[in-house]
Amino acid sequence: MTFRQLAFRNVFRNLRSYAAFLLASVFSVMVFFIYSMFIFHPLFEEEGFRVLAVRGMFIAEIVLYIFTLFFLFYSLSAFLQARTKEFGVLMHLGMSKKQLNKLVFFETMILGGLSTAAGIIFGFAFTKFFFMIGREIMQLEELPLYFSWKPFVLTIGAFASLFIIISLISVSFIRTKRVVDLLVGFWKTEEEAAYSPALSAFGLLLLGIAYFLAATVSDRTVYIMVFIVPPLATIGTYLFFTHSIHTFLQLYKKRRSIYWHKTRLVSLAEAAVKLKDSAQMFFIVTIVSTVAFLTVGTLASFTSYTAEFRQSNPLGLIYVSFEGNTLEQQQLDQLKRELEQQQLAYTLVPLEVKRQTSSASGNDVDIMSLSEFNRLAVALGHEPARLQAGEAMFLPFSQESLRELQKSYAETELVESGVELTIDQTYPQVLFPAHTLNANTIIMNNEDFSKVDEPLMGYPPGTSDFRYYAFHVPDWTETVSIGENVRYPISEAMVSGNFAGLNYYFENPGYEYRWFKSSFALLLFIGLMVAAVFFIYFKLYTGLERDRRQYQLMVRLGMTERELGKIVNRQLVPLFFLPWALALLHSAFAFISLQVVWDEFAELSILSEMAIVLGGFTLMQILYFFLIRWRYIAHLKAY
Amino acid sequence: MTVVKIDEVTKVYEGKVTHRALNQLSFEVEKGEFLAVMGPSGSGKTTLLNLISTIDSLTSGTILINGINPHSLDKEELPLFRRRQLGFVFQDFNLLQMLTVEENLVLPLTLDGMPIKEMESRVQELAERLHLQPFLHKKPNEISGGEAQRTAIGRALIHRPALILADEPTGNLDSKASKDVLELLSGLSREEGTTIIMVTHDPIAASYCDRVLFIKDGEFFNEIYGDERRQTFYQKILNVLSLLGGSVNDLSPTRLP
Numbered sequence: 001m002t003f004r005q006l007a008f009r010n011v012f013r014n015l016r017s018y019a020a021f022l023l024a025s026v027f028s029v030m031v032f033f034i035y036s037m038f039i040f041h042p043l044f045e046e047e048g049f050r051v052l053a054v055r056g057m058f059i060a061e062i063v064l065y066i067f068t069l070f071f072l073f074y075s076l077s078a079f080l081q082a083r084t085k086e087f088g089v090l091m092h093l094g095m096s097k098k099q100l101n102k103l104v105f106f107e108t109m110i111l112g113g114l115s116t117a118a119g120i121i122f123g124f125a126f127t128k129f130f131f132m133i134g135r136e137i138m139q140l141e142e143l144p145l146y147f148s149w150k151p152f153v154l155t156i157g158a159f160a161s162l163f164i165i166i167s168l169i170s171v172s173f174i175r176t177k178r179v180v181d182l183l184v185g186f187w188k189t190e191e192e193a194a195y196s197p198a199l200s201a202f203g204l205l206l207l208g209i210a211y212f213l214a215a216t217v218s219d220r221t222v223y224i225m226v227f228i229v230p231p232l233a234t235i236g237t238y239l240f241f242t243h244s245i246h247t248f249l250q251l252y253k254k255r256r257s258i259y260w261h262k263t264r265l266v267s268l269a270e271a272a273v274k275l276k277d278s279a280q281m282f283f284i285v286t287i288v289s290t291v292a293f294l295t296v297g298t299l300a301s302f303t304s305y306t307a308e309f310r311q312s313n314p315l316g317l318i319y320v321s322f323e324g325n326t327l328e329q330q331q332l333d334q335l336k337r338e339l340e341q342q343q344l345a346y347t348l349v350p351l352e353v354k355r356q357t358s359s360a361s362g363n364d365v366d367i368m369s370l371s372e373f374n375r376l377a378v379a380l381g382h383e384p385a386r387l388q389a390g391e392a393m394f395l396p397f398s399q400e401s402l403r404e405l406q407k408s409y410a411e412t413e414l415v416e417s418g419v420e421l422t423i424d425q426t427y428p429q430v431l432f433p434a435h436t437l438n439a440n441t442i443i444m445n446n447e448d449f450s451k452v453d454e455p456l457m458g459y460p461p462g463t464s465d466f467r468y469y470a471f472h473v474p475d476w477t478e479t480v481s482i483g484e485n486v487r488y489p490i491s492e493a494m495v496s497g498n499f500a501g502l503n504y505y506f507e508n509p510g511y512e513y514r515w516f517k518s519s520f521a522l523l524l525f526i527g528l529m530v531a532a533v534f535f536i537y538f539k540l541y542t543g544l545e546r547d548r549r550q551y552q553l554m555v556r557l558g559m560t561e562r563e564l565g566k567i568v569n570r571q572l573v574p575l576f577f578l579p580w581a582l583a584l585l586h587s588a589f590a591f592i593s594l595q596v597v598w599d600e601f602a603e604l605s606i607l608s609e610m611a612i613v614l615g616g617f618t619l620m621q622i623l624y625f626f627l628i629r630w631r632y633i634a635h636l637k638a639y
Numbered sequence: 640m641t642v643v644k645i646d647e648v649t650k651v652y653e654g655k656v657t658h659r660a661l662n663q664l665s666f667e668v669e670k671g672e673f674l675a676v677m678g679p680s681g682s683g684k685t686t687l688l689n690l691i692s693t694i695d696s697l698t699s700g701t702i703l704i705n706g707i708n709p710h711s712l713d714k715e716e717l718p719l720f721r722r723r724q725l726g727f728v729f730q731d732f733n734l735l736q737m738l739t740v741e742e743n744l745v746l747p748l749t750l751d752g753m754p755i756k757e758m759e760s761r762v763q764e765l766a767e768r769l770h771l772q773p774f775l776h777k778k779p780n781e782i783s784g785g786e787a788q789r790t791a792i793g794r795a796l797i798h799r800p801a802l803i804l805a806d807e808p809t810g811n812l813d814s815k816a817s818k819d820v821l822e823l824l825s826g827l828s829r830e831e832g833t834t835i836i837m838v839t840h841d842p843i844a845a846s847y848c849d850r851v852l853f854i855k856d857g858e859f860f861n862e863i864y865g866d867e868r869r870q871t872f873y874q875k876i877l878n879v880l881s882l883l884g885g886s887v888n889d890l891s892p893t894r895l896p
Contacts, residue, residue, distance in 0.1 A: 256755050260742075265749045269737040553733050556694055557747060558722025560715060 003099070007106035017082075020537055021075050022115050028068040029119020029159055030126070035061050036151035037127045038134065043143060065158055067288070073166045074281065076108065078538040080170055082545070101171040108170070112163030120155055195246040203239025206232050214589040222596050229593070233586060237286050240582070241279040246272070263563050266554070267570035274571060275578075278539050282579045285536075289583035293614060294590055300609035301594075312398055313433045313509040314380060316346060316473025317482065320436060323463040325503035331486050332469060338482045344475050349376040351468040354449070355456040356419075358440065360412035364456055366438040367414075368395075368468075369449035379472045382429050387445045394426040395441040397434040402426065416454035436507060437468070479510035487511070536575050540632055551636045568633055576625045584614055642801055642834045643668040643691065648700035650686050650857075660686040661857040663700070668802075673828035673835045675845040676852050677876070679883060683857040684838045685806065691836065692804050693721055705801045722750060726795030730807040732787040734779040740790050741775040747798045765793045769823065785816025792823060796833070803827075805837040809844050821847040842880060846873040853879055 011018065035057045080087075087100060095103075128145050135143040210232040217225050249272045253259050259268060275282070317335060321328040339346050354367045374384035385393055396402035405426040413420045423442060432441070444452075456464035473479055486506045493502055540547075554564060591610050650661040661683045668674050678684050689695040691702060693709040701708055709720050726747075727733075734743045744765060745758045766772045769789045774782050779790070788808060795803050805824070809817035825847045827833040837848065845851045846869050853860040861879050865872045 256759075260745060260749050260755055260758060262749055262752055265738070265742060265746060266735065269735070269742065273737045550735065553735070555718070556692065556721070556727055558718045558720070558725070559750065560718040563718075563750065 003102070004106060007103050008110060010103070011107050011110045017541075018079070018111065020541070021072075021079060022111065022118075024075065025068075025072060025111070025115035026119045026122065028064065028071070029116050029155060030123040032061060032064055032068075032158065033120050033123030033151060033155045034127055034130050035064070036154045037123070037131075040148055040150040040154075041143070042146055042148075065162065069162055069166065070284070072162065073170060075538045076166055076170045078541060080104065082541060104171045105167045108163055108167030112159065112167075116156060116159045116163075119159075120152065123155075195243045195250075197243075197247055199239055200243035200245075200247040203236050203242075203244045206236030207240060210236055211585075211589045214593045217593045217596050222593060225593065229590075234287060237582065237586075238283050241275075241282045241286070245275055245279075245578075249275075263559075263566045263570070267567045270550075270567070270571050271574050274539075274543075274575060277543070278575070281539060286579040286583050286586070289579060290586040290590070293583060293587035293617065294594075296617075297587065297591060297610050297613045298594065300613050309509070309513050310476075312430060313512075314429075314431055315433065315470050315509065316476045316479060317471035318433070318436050318505075318507040318509075319469040319471070319483075319486070320466060320505040321469070322466045322503045322505075327504065328467075331483075331504070331506075335471070335483050335486065339471075339473070339479075342478065342482070344473055344478055344482075346474075347379040347472040349379060349470045349472070351376065351470060353437070353466050353468050354452050355438075355464045355466075356414035356416050356452060356454075357457055358410075358412045359415050360410045361440065363440055364438065365414075365440040365442055367449065367452060368441070368443045369446050370443055371446050373443045376431060376470050376472070377427075377429070380429075380431065382431075385425075385427055385443060387425075387443065389445050389447055390420065390422060391425070392421045392423045392442045392444045392448075394423060395432065395437070395443060396426060396430050397432065397437065397439060397441070398430060401439070402428070402430065414452060416457060417452045419448055419451050421448070432468075432470075433507065433509070436505070473510075476510045477513060479508055480514050482510075483508060537628060539575070540628070544635055548636055548638075565633070568629065568636070572625065572629055572632065576621065576628075580618070580621055584618070587614065640670045641667050642670050642672075642705060643836070644701075644703040645691075646701045646703075648687075648690060648702060649698045650683075650690060650695070651698045659857055661690070664854065664857065664859055665700075666852060666859070666862075668834060668836060670834055671828055671832035672850065673825055673848045674837065674850050674852060675848040676836065676838045676854065677840070677842075677845055677880070678854040678860070681856075682854050684854065686857075687854070688804055688806055688836070688838050691802075692725060692727065693717060722747060723798060724801045726798070726800040726803040728788070728791050728795050728803065728805040728808045730810040732779070732784070732791045732811070734787055734790060734794075736779055739776050739778055740771060740782065740786075743779065743790055744771075744793050744797055746794060751798070761797055765797055769793050783816070784812050785819055788812060788816065788820050789823065792820070792827075796827070801834065803833060803835045805835060807839055807841075808837065809839070809841060817841075817844065842873060842876045845876050851876055851879075853883060855883055 015022075038057050039061070090100060090103075091097075131143045131145060135141075210229050213225055213229050213232070217229075249268065253268065253272075259265060317339075319332060319335065336346075336348070349372065351368050351372045355364050356367060357363070358365050370385060370387050377384050387393060394405040394408070396405050408426075410423045411421075412423065421442075421444070427443070455461050483506060486504075487508055489502060490506050551564065554567075559567075587610075595607075644667050646665050648661055648664045649659070652658045652660055664683075664687070676684050676687060686695065690697060691704070693712075697710055702710060704724060707720065707724070709717060709724075712720055734740075735746070738746065741762055744762050748758045748761065762775070766775060769792065771786070771789060771793060774786060779787055782790070788811075792803075792808075795805075803824075808824070809820055812820060821844055824835055824837070828835050828849070837844070839845055846865075848865060850862060850864050852862045860883060863872075863875050863879060
């Protein structure tokens with residue numbers, strides 16, 4: 001038997017114990033491969049649309065890579081730890097440390113090769129299926145299967161490097177103090193967690209502060225809190241698992257009337273050991289689960305947002321030109337030309353918008369003329385509005401504002417031009433998306449409109465007015481690639497927050513709609529979470545031999561089956577549900593903050609979506625708990 | 640009064656190779672008696688112990704402990720019987736590592752839901768008897784082997800069982816700790832009427848007992864009773880062992896005084 005054969009046989013004859021590890025790696029490779037199939041799809045390369053979904057998936061790939069690195073590293077160390085005794089025997093027989101490293105390296109590479117191959121095969125087999133889902137969600141006409149070397153090379157390259165990294169690192173973790181120590185293996189010393197009451201209080205305090213800030217966030221502070229709350233919560237979580245829990249357990253242990261009661265003595269002490277062993281792991285699982293909850297929850301709210309999207313964005317394209325815009329004619333021509341090239345029917349209605357100060361509220365209002373407004377209303381298939389001289393009509397910017405405005409009435413004077421108005425009607429449809437016009441927008445009779453001839457206070461004559469070009473495009477979802485270069489400076493300015501030098505505004509609801517739709521790339525995080533729960537399995541696997549001996553002893557000392565079941569439950573429940581509960585709590589508070597953001601631009605309640613998402617995940621976790629419990633007990637009894 | 644009555648006990652392991660581990664073995668143990676079971680490797684000592692401790696099933700014959708036949712109890716009653724009537728001492732102590740010495744001691748009592756006061760008084764009593772006070776709050780890995788074995792004996796005694804089963808209790812101890820543990824066990828049987836069955840290889844350990852039962856290939860071979868002087872009893876044991884024809888190891892010449 002050559003050295004390589006030894007490594008090979010170690011893997012293949014232990015395939016059953018490696019099954020979970022293999023499964024987890026195959027799963028990661030598969031997801032990674034499917035995403036790279038999306039990324040390299042020729043359709044996305046041709047269309048400008050590529051940036052959206054593909055960029056999202058690219059980020060997801062990087063996250064997946066990093067997470068897989070941690071995850072596989074952790075699982076591999078767990079397996080190596082479980083094999084300490086075997087390594088002890090090998091070294092006892094005279095294997096050098098160098099050879100042992102080589103052995104582990106070979107074995108890891110065999111496992112890596114196997115899982116990469118299997119992952120790619122399964123991934124390729126399922127790609128068509130995911131393309132079908134992607135096509136539905138992104139509303140593409142077709143997303144054909146294609147064959148290219150690129151996704152294969154990316155996946156193989158990524159995972160080859162990943163497995164080399166983890167095998168090199170994990171080898172250095174086989175602590176070869178003395179051969180005797182390796183031979184004895186587990187059933188050795190178990191120290192109590194070193195904890196400090198001060199740090200555990202500090203951890204709880206941090207969590208408290210983070211929750212408080214998240215719950216009291218307002219739309220003004222939300223962008224600062226994004227940078228403050230997550231680090232606070234992360235550090236708080238870490239301290240919670242490394243210190244706070246142990247302080248609680250210690251307090252509990254001091255109360256003998258509770259602690260020295262039936263199976264509690266064993267199960268509590270055992271839970272303390274397991275919690276201490278895996279504090280870092282719990283921390284990672286909590287953070288990963290929180291991220292997964294949040295992305296899936298956000299996704300669910302995106303979906304419900306897209307359902308209402310058309311209602312609040314009835315226009316196909318919007319181009320607003322302010323004073324001093326030299327590109328106006330050129331860009332409008334370009335938009336029209338592009339629409340024609342794509343053979344999209346459209347109606348363009350230019351609207352002149354004047355700005356005045358209202359004496360009733362003291363705020364400035366945007367004003368449109370009745371005739372221009374009616375042209376748009378008719379084009380969109382609504383009833384035209386009717387107004388007498390001296391009358392005006394409110395324009396709602398959302399369903400909510402429509403309800404409010406219907407109740408209001410105002411007698412006002414446009415301060416600059418001295419025009420008096422009575423406003424006691426509201427147009428019953430939302431025509432303009434919320435942030436493209438002032439929240440106070442009215443339409444006036446043409447005669448009155450022409451009387452408004454003074455600019456808004458503080459502006460030179462003629463400079464406060466602007467032109468609003470409303471495109472009605474019946475096939476509005478097909479406009480994704482229209483006006484890309486017009487949109488680009490706007491997106492840039494949005495990111496940097498610097499609108500100086502931009503004399504126009506452009507919005508493409510069809511593009512935004514696609515963007516929301518394509519955010520399904522985030523679904524990847526569900527995969528991360530599935531991997532996260534595997535952690536628990538590996539942890540249990542590592543300690544199995546020790547747990548088995550403990551189990552045997554308990555049987556001998558006269559513990560009934562039912563009591564043993566109780567003890568196993570009490571050990572497993574915290575492993576499964578403690579990180580879970582904390583992640584749920586984190587996400588609940590995060591969603592309180594998210595709701596604030598949503599309120600700002602879509603007036604949408606995400607509570608029901610959140611409840612469904614969190615409830616669904618909890619159900620999954622419970623099922624998973626029973627599955628693992630069943631396997632674990634079966635393993636324990638197999639002595 | 641007879642505490643343990645073994646009658647025509649036979650144990651056959653079925654499998655690819657059928658193996659008769661015990662063959663029609665019969666003996667009795669009186670209350671307060673300290674019995675050693677000796678025999679070469681593979682003679683069936685451990686099988687015997689497993690049968691008495693009810694974790695293995697009989698092929699034929701009966702075992703009565705305090706008049707009860709544990710092998711006729713059902714799955715629910717059997718653990719309760721073990722928990723209340725039997726105490727165990729093992730070669731490698733088998734203390735639960737995550738519990739302190741004190742917690743290991745009360746373990747059998749907590750399962751039966753005994754009041755805290757009672758548990759604490761029993762721990763006090765035992766700690767004094769076994770000299771465990773200084774390290775009651777230490778973990779098993781922080782104490783010596785002898786101390787760990789005394790803790791294990793304490794755990795076997797605390798619920799006042801009818802019978803204590805000890806499997807090579809001195810196998811992992813140095814000679815000083817062995818002596819302590821053996822004197823403790825024989826003292827318990829003499830002064831407090833505790834019934835003990837000890838399986839051992841070590842003739843010195845056996846010389847502390849009231850009676851030594853020898854088995855060979857699963858069958859009764861011989862038995863001898865102790866006398867006033869341990870020295871002569873030890874010689875007698877050695878004589879039987881040499882007749883028994885065990886391996887050299889069984890004589891453990893290094894322990895010769």
